[in-house]
Amino acid sequence: AQSVTQLGSHVSVSEGALVLLRCNYSSSVPPYLFWYVQYPNQGLQLLLKYTSAATLVKGINGFEAEFKKSETSFHLTKPSAHMSDAAEYFCAVSDSGSARQLTFGSGTQLTVLP
Amino acid sequence: EAQVTQNPRYLITVTGKKLTVTCSQNMNHEYMSWYRQDPGLGLRQIYYSMNVEVTDKGDVPEGYKVSRKEKRNFPLILESPSPNQTSLYFCASSPEMSNSPLHFGNGTRLTVT
Numbered sequence: 711a712q713s714v715t716q717l718g719s720h721v722s723v724s725e726g727a728l729v730l731l732r733c734n735y736s737s738s739v740p741p742y743l744f745w746y747v748q749y750p751n752q753g754l755q756l757l758l759k760y761t762s763a764a765t766l767v768k769g770i771n772g773f774e775a776e777f778k779k780s781e782t783s784f785h786l787t788k789p790s791a792h793m794s795d796a797a798e799y800f801c802a803v804s805d806s807g808s809a810r811q812l813t814f815g816s817g818t819q820l821t822v823l824p
Numbered sequence: 825e826a827q828v829t830q831n832p833r834y835l836i837t838v839t840g841k842k843l844t845v846t847c848s849q850n851m852n853h854e855y856m857s858w859y860r861q862d863p864g865l866g867l868r869q870i871y872y873s874m875n876v877e878v879t880d881k882g883d884v885p886e887g888y889k890v891s892r893k894e895k896r897n898f899p900l901i902l903e904s905p906s907p908n909q910t911s912l913y914f915c916a917s918s919p920e921m922s923n924s925p926l927h928f929g930n931g932t933r934l935t936v937t
Contacts (some may be wrong), residue, residue, distance in 0.1 A: 719864065724853060742923050753828070753914055753928030754867075761923060807923040809916075810853050810874070816866040 712805050714739045716815035724823045727790040731818045733775075733801035736782065742807040743784045745775055748798045748817075757799070760784060771795070796822045826851045830915050837905055840937055845866065845900045845932045847915030853927070856898040857882070858890065859913040859930075871899055874909035874920060876924040905936040 715730040735741055743760040758769025765777045771794075775786045784801060801815040828849045837843055849856065857872040859882075869882030887909055889901040895907040898917075902909060912933050918928040 744925065746926075748875045751930070753916075753930045754926070755928070756925040759923065759925060776851075795875070808920070809857065809918045809924060809926050810869075810870075810880075814859075814866040814868075816864055 711805060712741065712803050712811070714801050714803050714813055714815035716799075716801050716817055717817050719816065720821065722819075722821040722823055723791045725793055726790050727819065729773075729786070729791045729795065731786040731799050731801075731820065732788065733784045733815060734742045734782055735801070735803045737803055737805055741804050741815045742804040743767065743775075743777065744802040744804075744812070745773070745786050746785045746802060746814075748800065750797070754800060756817050757786070791820075793822050793824065796820055826883050826927070828915055828917055828927050829931040830913075830932050832932060836935045838937065839906055840904050841901050843905060843934075845902075845913060845915075845934070847898045847900065847929060848896050849898075849915075849917040849927070850896065851917060851919075851927065853894070853917035854897065856892065856915065856917045857926070858888070858898070858900050859914045859916065860884065861914060862911050870913075871913065872902070902934075905934075907936050910934060910936050 728748045745757040746754040746758045747753045768774045772792040804812045858870040859867040871890040872877045915929040918924045
């Protein structure tokens with residue numbers, strides 16, 4: 711069985727500061743991992759995905775995530791926050807890689823302060 | 825433009841009045857799914873469909889029905905809505921290949937009074 715835990719339902723950072731959104735997963739097999747972003751009044755969009763080709767994954771809008779098997783983590787980072795990064799972020803895991811078995815975390819709302 | 829289209833965006837209804845939320849995708853995706861999003865719970869899968877005439881229950885199917893008569897359409901039906909079905913609903917699709925990302929619609933906010 712797979713599960714995802716996102717630590718911190720709300721995170722606030724100042725514009726220009728480091729963004730760190732935490733995601734820990736539980737999986738009995740090597741997982742497929744995703745980060746999605748949801749802007750206000752929109753559906754979710756793929757930010758990045760882990761494909762096992764590299765542990766450091768680069769996504770859109772300057773975001774990246776590092777897969778750490780020993781820590782069962784897939785934290786999302788961005789060196790310098792921008793006001794337009796304010797959104798809700800979801801981590802998701804799938805044991806099989808199939809969309810029908812995707813499990814989402816509870817989400818982290820990111821606020822960027824001027 | 826490749827997209828998943830849901831209608832309506834907002835819906836207010838009363839308990840017991842049947843309703844349908846439509847979902848259509850123009851990407852020829854085999855897989856389609858419905859989720860509900862509630863604060864603090866993330867997205868939970870209601871039903872999914874692997875292809876035409878193939879549907880299956882997700883994690884929270886009670887009180888919902890779906891059908892997949894055509895590849896592009898996957899409507900969500902609430903035969904007798906109740907207040908605990910007040911939520912934000914998302915339709916999503918993807919090609920049924922390993923590690924393919926989901927493409928989401930813009931959501932339907934349903935309020936049942």
